[in-house]
Amino acid sequence: MGSDRYNRGMNQVDYLRISLVDRCNFRCQYCMPEGEEIAYVLQQDLLTQAELATLLQEVFIPVGFTRFRLTGGEPLIRPGVVEIVKTIAHFPQTQDLSMTTNAFLLAGMAQDLYNAGLRRINISLDSLEPETFDQIVGNRGRSRWQQVWNGIQTAYQVGFSPLKLNVVVIPGVNDHEILELAALSLDREWHVRFIEFMPIGNDALFNHSGWISSETLRQQIRERWGLTEGQVKGNGPADVFQIPGAKGTLGFISQMSECFCDRCNRMRLSADGWLRPCLLNETGQIDLRTALRSGVPTSDLREQVSELLRLKPEINYKQRESGATGTYSRTMSQIGG
Template sequence: MTGVPVSITRRGETIAQDVAGGALVDRFGRVHRDLRISLTDRCSLRCTYCMPEQGNEWLARSSILTVDEIVRVASVAAAAGITTFRLTGGEPLLRTDIVDVTRRLAAIVGPDGAPVELAMTTNGIKLPALLPELIDAGLARLNISIDTLRRDRFAALTRRDRLDDVLAGIRAAADAGLRPLKLNAVAMRDVNDDELIELVEFAMEHDAQLRFIEQMPLDAGHTWDRERMVTRDEMLATLSTRWSLTPVPARGGAPAERWTLDGGPHTVGVIASVTAPFCGACDRMRLTADGQLRNCLFSTTEYDLLPVLRDGEHGGTDAAIDGVLRACVLGKLPGHAINDPSFLQPARGMNAIGG
């Protein structure tokens, strides 16, 4: 694609940007290959580390991207070298058109003719009913969130009594044969930190990989406290009392470090965004449900695609969309700066950003 001048909106300010073709490479040499696409900010749970129980201000329905708009952006992103799309939320399975979204995104191919890989992060509640159609539509991989196996804790943590539904979703995914199947758990002090071994054993029983996540400053109430966070080293110390852990090499741009358990074949992962950040190898971008591009989970800057898609000067041309993608990538900082005193938590909660 040759250079094309386009108009880009960032924080409500219109800026000029010359668009050049090629891969999506930032100023630090990181090539971007992964686009996380949030389909909705709504969720069937109310996890304490993500969103309040009541009083949520949902995104206006008029601002939510349509299927056509999502596919338009994704197609341009694939042409620029994005090879993996991950559907997130909120809870992506709450989109009534989720099967259509999945089918159309899975049909996208890159410049080399290879199809993109389509993954999803979900709480699993609606998987038993929808998974056969999703697999037929082209869904390739699943991550399912499960922070505790105890009913009282689940109800307290998510403010909903839906543990049986989540477990049924995990069983459906395991039985469907999608691999690798990953189960995500946020480790929280005095909440579930005494269940780490139990959660890994549960994952092993379902031929899945448990991935523990350090709690991050992304809660809607901005109550995150670093001193209360269970660290990567604490998690590994606990797991080492049960298994011999051997690091898995060649992590690449993956967010999780992995270890084999007692020599394999099972593994466990840890995503340590706070104590062992992996920003230097990050290859991810995020598209929010209301059309904002983000170059970092913790970014305080967003790049608005809605004017381009709906009433922009270029009327949603591929060049204009490509220009916003490249401006977003070029604006990416070297790291998220969580450990810097000047760090500011994003205004949006995790449900509104997308995982």
């Protein structure tokens, strides 16, 4: 299929990241900077379960969205999250449903989520060292590492597959653990994703620490075990590799060193109902919650979303040309990850 300079027609945008809540029970360094007040969305301003179902059934699915990821903040603190999973999983058009979580509450919820229809899960695990982990997640009391590890183990036992572990690599904090984290993929079907540290709402830490390129990480792993092309693909931008003989894979999300805007196949729906076409560019964003509550027909909202889909290749192109190297005021929890 041919394309213009915006790669129109090359990437079908069929993947929607849905933030269920902007709050979190962690305060990770790279997500919610220490000492800064976060303006959380009021409870009454969150999309209700019924509103979300309406938007999916009458707006997003009709224009071609079939793949959905539930995010936050921390999605497991959203009341009714299991019912939300069940609703989306049972839409006949849903081809894929996944969730990103910090796993702190997962041990007690994994079986219910699986029974509701969730099959894929991504878990944030930035360190295997409890002290380092607690430093990253902003813990001030009892260590949270063991409860997260229990959540990971439970999800694996319940049968989530692929089970992915997300690692944001912060120089001087957890970069010394790359080989240990990569080794988690050797004996289990766990898929470790190394994510380049981004300057989103964390200017002070980013300017102090900087970031490490995916290629630098891959070279460390090559020198230890070697790397081959991986076989498990997802809906996201990770370049997937595999240690020879390993059961799992290693993915590298390289938004700083290897811009993938031209491959972007997703949009983001915030917890308060804003549809955004890009993680770093709010051009064309639509306030769907206000429109829905004001009685705007869903047919009109479909037209607006269709127009934003038409514009997205140009937004991707402009973002790629400008480069994702600035700093941004919104935090990851407010964007939806």
